[in-house]
Amino acid sequence: MNSEGIEAVKRKLAEIDTTVKKLDPAIRAAAFDVLAPLYFDVADTSKYEAPARKGASKHRIEEVGDRNEFYEQHEHGKPSDNVLLIAAWLYSQYGKFPITRAHIDSEAADTGVTVPERADNTMRVAKHDGKALFRQKGKGWELTVCGESRLKEAYAVRRGTKRPPSNDTDKEE
Numbered sequence: 001m002n003s004e005g006i007e008a009v010k011r012k013l014a015e016i017d018t019t020v021k022k023l024d025p026a027i028r029a030a031a032f033d034v035l036a037p038l039y040f041d042v043a044d045t046s047k048y049e050a051p052a053r054k055g056a057s058k059h060r061i062e063e064v065g066d067r068n069e070f071y072e073q074h075e076h077g078k079p080s081d082n083v084l085l086i087a088a089w090l091y092s093q094y095g096k097f098p099i100t101r102a103h104i105d106s107e108a109a110d111t112g113v114t115v116p117e118r119a120d121n122t123m124r125v126a127k128h129d130g131k132a133l134f135r136q137k138g139k140g141w142e143l144t145v146c147g148e149s150r151l152k153e154a155y156a157v158r159r160g161t162k163r164p165p166s167n168d169t170d171k172e173e
Helices: 003-021 025-039 067-073 079-094 101-111 119-125 145-155
Strands: 134-137 140-143
Touching: 003 025, 067 079, 067 101, 079 101, 079 119, 079 145, 101 119, 119 134, 119 140, 140 145
Parallel strands: none
Antiparallel strands: 134 140
């Protein structure tokens, strides 16, 4: 690479650095990964591809778009596992919010997924490595930090940003 090319790369990296330094340290590495392709042509970035980061996630988290495709990819035989599947879908769409029995039943009816009669009891006792996946919040069950991590790991989802469904359907039976 010629000296002009090196200087151009340095300039672009300095611009990225200035932007990234303003961000929370926890997301700086991810922000760099997002910004670098925008500053460099996609063809050029292959030359500068960074090695995998130590401790980086083994699973690439994809945007979850199509509901039917999501449910087809993650079929479970046990109805109790389907409650977690539905919770993962709801998390991928709406983020962390109190999930009620009505939410689970409605989603199960819409998608044809079999869930236990008392999905709320399933959320009450759901654990991974001895840690609770949900905690009670009002009439619903909200994911714990461990629960969020488990859903991200098991279903390769990320926190959604849509507005959660209204509580009009939150009737306890």
